[in-house]
Amino acid sequence: MIHTSSLSDSLKEFNITAFRQGQKEIITDVLNGNDVLGILPTGSGKSLCYQLPAKLFEGTTIVVSPLISLMHDQVKQLKAKHFKEVIALNSSMNYIERKNTYRHLQSFKLIYMSPELLQNEELLNYLTQIKISLFVIDEAHCISQWGHEFRPDYLKLESIINRLGNPPILALSATVTETVQTDIVKTLKRPHIIKHIYPIDRTNIAFTIHEVSDNTEKMELILKLLHHKHVPTIIYFSSRAVSERVANLLSAELPQHEIAFYHGGMDQNDRVIVQQQFMNDQLDVICCTSAFGMGIDKPNIRLVIHYHMPNQIESYIQEVGRAGRDGKESLSVLLYSHNDKYIPLNIIDSELPSEDEVNMTFNKIYDIYDKNKNLPSKDEEILEILQLGEIKWRFLQYQMERYGIIKDKFVQYNANNWDVARQNIKKLIKDRQLLKQRKLNEMLRWIHEDYCLRKRLYKPFQHSYQPALYQCCSNCGYSLDEWMPEQKMATQKKDLGWHQKLKNILLIEGDYEAE
Amino acid sequence: MCSVFLKGIILYCQSHIKQSRSIFSIFHLLKGKRGIQTVHDAHLFRLEPLFGIYPALDKMSFEKEIKTLISKEYLMHTEQENVYSLTSRAFTWLSVHQKELRLEYFNGLRHHQITDTFFGRLLLFIQTYTNIQMNYYSFIPVRDSTSITSWLKDYYKRSGNVQADEILYVLYTDLDKLLKKFKENEAHFFIDHLSGYKKYGMTTSQLSKKYNINIVDLPLLRIAILHKMLTIINKDNNQFKILPALVPERVESLFITNTTMTTYNLLNAGFSPEEIKVRRNLKLNTIYDHIVEISLFDKAFNIDDYVSESVINEIKMAVSNTDSYKLKDIKEKVSDEISFFQIRLVLTRIS
Numbered sequence: 001m002i003h004t005s006s007l008s009d010s011l012k013e014f015n016i017t018a019f020r021q022g023q024k025e026i027i028t029d030v031l032n033g034n035d036v037l038g039i040l041p042t043g044s045g046k047s048l049c050y051q052l053p054a055k056l057f058e059g060t061t062i063v064v065s066p067l068i069s070l071m072h073d074q075v076k077q078l079k080a081k082h083f084k085e086v087i088a089l090n091s092s093m094n095y096i097e098r099k100n101t102y103r104h105l106q107s108f109k110l111i112y113m114s115p116e117l118l119q120n121e122e123l124l125n126y127l128t129q130i131k132i133s134l135f136v137i138d139e140a141h142c143i144s145q146w147g148h149e150f151r152p153d154y155l156k157l158e159s160i161i162n163r164l165g166n167p168p169i170l171a172l173s174a175t176v177t178e179t180v181q182t183d184i185v186k187t188l189k190r191p192h193i194i195k196h197i198y199p200i201d202r203t204n205i206a207f208t209i210h211e212v213s214d215n216t217e218k219m220e221l222i223l224k225l226l227h228h229k230h231v232p233t234i235i236y237f238s239s240r241a242v243s244e245r246v247a248n249l250l251s252a253e254l255p256q257h258e259i260a261f262y263h264g265g266m267d268q269n270d271r272v273i274v275q276q277q278f279m280n281d282q283l284d285v286i287c288c289t290s291a292f293g294m295g296i297d298k299p300n301i302r303l304v305i306h307y308h309m310p311n312q313i314e315s316y317i318q319e320v321g322r323a324g325r326d327g328k329e330s331l332s333v334l335l336y337s338h339n340d341k342y343i344p345l346n347i348i349d350s351e352l353p354s355e356d357e358v359n360m361t362f363n364k365i366y367d368i369y370d371k372n373k374n375l376p377s378k379d380e381e382i383l384e385i386l387q388l389g390e391i392k393w394r395f396l397q398y399q400m401e402r403y404g405i406i407k408d409k410f411v412q413y414n415a416n417n418w419d420v421a422r423q424n425i426k427k428l429i430k431d432r433q434l435l436k437q438r439k440l441n442e443m444l445r446w447i448h449e450d451y452c453l454r455k456r457l458y459k460p461f462q463h464s465y466q467p468a469l470y471q472c473c474s475n476c477g478y479s480l481d482e483w484m485p486e487q488k489m490a491t492q493k494k495d496l497g498w499h500q501k502l503k504n505i506l507l508i509e510g511d512y513e514a515e
Numbered sequence: 516m517c518s519v520f521l522k523g524i525i526l527y528c529q530s531h532i533k534q535s536r537s538i539f540s541i542f543h544l545l546k547g548k549r550g551i552q553t554v555h556d557a558h559l560f561r562l563e564p565l566f567g568i569y570p571a572l573d574k575m576s577f578e579k580e581i582k583t584l585i586s587k588e589y590l591m592h593t594e595q596e597n598v599y600s601l602t603s604r605a606f607t608w609l610s611v612h613q614k615e616l617r618l619e620y621f622n623g624l625r626h627h628q629i630t631d632t633f634f635g636r637l638l639l640f641i642q643t644y645t646n647i648q649m650n651y652y653s654f655i656p657v658r659d660s661t662s663i664t665s666w667l668k669d670y671y672k673r674s675g676n677v678q679a680d681e682i683l684y685v686l687y688t689d690l691d692k693l694l695k696k697f698k699e700n701e702a703h704f705f706i707d708h709l710s711g712y713k714k715y716g717m718t719t720s721q722l723s724k725k726y727n728i729n730i731v732d733l734p735l736l737r738i739a740i741l742h743k744m745l746t747i748i749n750k751d752n753n754q755f756k757i758l759p760a761l762v763p764e765r766v767e768s769l770f771i772t773n774t775t776m777t778t779y780n781l782l783n784a785g786f787s788p789e790e791i792k793v794r795r796n797l798k799l800n801t802i803y804d805h806i807v808e809i810s811l812f813d814k815a816f817n818i819d820d821y822v823s824e825s826v827i828n829e830i831k832m833a834v835s836n837t838d839s840y841k842l843k844d845i846k847e848k849v850s851d852e853i854s855f856f857q858i859r860l861v862l863t864r865i866s
Contacts, residue, residue, distance in 0.1 A: 270718040
């Protein structure tokens with residue numbers, strides 16, 4: 001049991017003066033050793049709910065998160081706040097690094113890892129030898145087949161937690177429907193979990209939808225908007241290539257704006273730089289995919305534009321939720337043209353293996369059984385043999401393990417079992433695709449809504465919502481002229497000589513000239 | 516700046532390897548593949564300076580460059596798969612543009628293992644000290660690998676009572692002196708990488724746009740500059756106060772691999788290759804690889820134990836007759852009893 005007086009002391013160490021909504025309640029229950037399910041809106045400081053207890057607990061806190069880049073960001077931020085006993089484990093560590101880290105796991109207060117890594121026997125063996133004070137499941141909706149981002153690896157968490165001696169659980173998520181909440185509790189087998197569920201509606205963001213005929217019109221609209229409102233802006237795209245292209249076009253048209261793109265295909269160092277340039281107001285506009293924004297706590301983002309719509313309401317809520325964290329009036333603009341609905345459809349089709357691919361994979365796995373019964377040890381080799389994308393193979397591999405077709409890289413054949421498995425997997429894929437299709441339809445229905453957009457947006461998630469603080473939405477009537485955010489002053493860009501540039505960076509004052 | 520840097524470097528390499536090797540030997544050379552063949556090629560074709568100058572190069576980009584070079588008629592196919600020859604157009608291009616490739620900047624074989632660490636240390640050094648100077652301790656580091664951060668911590672401890680502003684001042688004089696040895700726009704290009712207090716440097720794509728360089732060419736320009744810097748700092752490290760400390764300790768091992776070192780010690784202790792084979796439970800060909808590697812790096816190593824004077828002459832003759840370093844071509848021109856191992860060994864002494 002830890003005293004609440006030490007709570008406020010620890011707060012100071014995180015450079016925080018007061019708790020935000022829900023944090024204190026969740027943290028108190030966690031510190032008392034209870035299992036907790038916490039649903040808090042994006043940007044409300046979910047991570048503090050385990051970071052602070054992790055610092056106070058004697059043992060180690062484990063955080064499972066599907067977002068590897070987010071884990072690394074958080075570790076960096078924690079270290080910057082002088083919480084040093086933290087680490088994000090990843091599969092790219094070499095043998096020596098790994099051994100070294102695994103042997104000293106108990107020296108960390110907070111360990112981030114991906115659900116895939118947690119399947120690793122070697123790591124599990126080390127983990128069973130240390131004292132685990134808290135097991136955190138971030139993005140807990142991934143556990144539910146009905147969630148918008150189901151991850152098969154999450155289903156194994158319950159048995160892993162069991163093996164680790166059943167430490168208290170903290171399951172966290174931002175946007176989940178009631179069905180998904182129930183599913184989380186059921187899958188984790190903790191019926192007495194304490195639920196802390198907070199409303200996710202944001203009263204300072206106005207929701208607007210613009211239907212356009214084509215991409216040219218989208219560009220015109222964005223240009224006009226950015227020209228009139230020079231404010232920190234995120235523009236979301238569903239394609240990396242388009243985000244780059246539009247960033248370049250906008251830079252050419254808006255010389256006063258600093259514009260960059262960001263997506264998961266970029267070099268790790270460059271990703272950090274772009275994020276920090278934006279945090280630092282060196283950049284005004286980021287053109288990005290959904291990879292950008294998680295873990296970014298920039299208070300003054302004023303405008304979130306969707307060049308492509310997200311493929312589900314949950315993603316939309318999270319993405320627009322990055323605007324106006326300082327409580328000031330902010331705007332969401334979703335651009336929609338008739339053809340856009342085909343883009344997410346393509347993505348849905350490409351995420352899971354097709355029927356042909358399932359058959360082909362079964363045949364090739366049979367060939368392997370026929371030859372030597374062992375899958376190659378390296379993933380790249382398997383993918384090469386199967387001619388399958390990594391995401392699709394991960395899915396099939398998990399399913400085949402479930403049906404005992406593959407066991408520790410070893411193929412086991414039983415004609416009857418294989419037939420059943422093949423049929424069930426195909427059905428599962430169909431179901432998943434139907435679910436995604438349904439999610440997409442919800443999104444489309446909302447876009448074509450005639451009634452108040454705010455009311456309809458939050459309806460599936462909570463019983464009521466607060467009225468808008470400023471303007472509400474395009475269906476209730478929105479006027480851009482009435483929105484007067486603080487704008488960035490136009491500055492004259494100076495061309496400095498390199499000596500002066502170097503001096504500026506190194507904080508050398510005066511006209512000193514090096515000899 | 517140079518807008519076709521990588522293509523130019525590939526053409527230059529091709530002009531050296533001619534038809535003796537496949538185009539992918541250039542890929543391995545630029546990536547700095549750890550293997551005796553690639554290192555040997557670097558020596559044989561006098562491409563040591565370009566060894567390992569582009570570790571981040573991926574096969575797809577490389578193949579794309581090759582495709583363009585073929586379609587623009589700089590490279591043409593030969594009868595052999597993946598072996599190309601330069602067109603007259605390529606020779607003309609090289610004679611006009613070769614100086615833009617900054618070949619004299621590169622020193623790959625010497626610097627390839629330390630370049631990235633040196634650069635990372637410099638970036639983090641500047642970011643850290645400028646933030647310390649402003650009493651701001653919550654910045655997100657631009658480099659965060661433990662090897663770099665722990666080096667900086669050590670440096671900080673060792674420089675204990677020296678004030679941050681003094682360190683920055685000395686570093687400024689160092690960098691100013693160093694950058695004066697570069698062209699104006701190279702200095703600008705380099706400085707734009709640097710991050711300081713509440714000011715982050717530019718990303719690859721931002722630099723590419725500002726300096727009008729292809730993304731694929733950008734790392735080459737950066738590494739060219741870094742290699743020249745390392746060479747200047749090494750040559751006269753008395754004129755710099757801080758920069759020499761940022762240069763990583765070179766692993767001055769004579770040989771590329773440890774396993775070769777073991778073989779070398781056994782040879783020196785008087786064991787024959789066959790005995791070493793048994794002792795180390797390796798294949799004889801592996802031991803031969805080691806011996807070739809030893810001969811390559813230790814010019815004092817005596818190859819007479821493995822090839823007689825007459826065999827050496829025969830091989831040398833075959834090389835000049837075929838005008839090729841291709842093992843198969845040479846093998847065809849010499850007596851049957853001369854082995855590939857012997858040919859490779861003699862080749863280490865020709866360049």
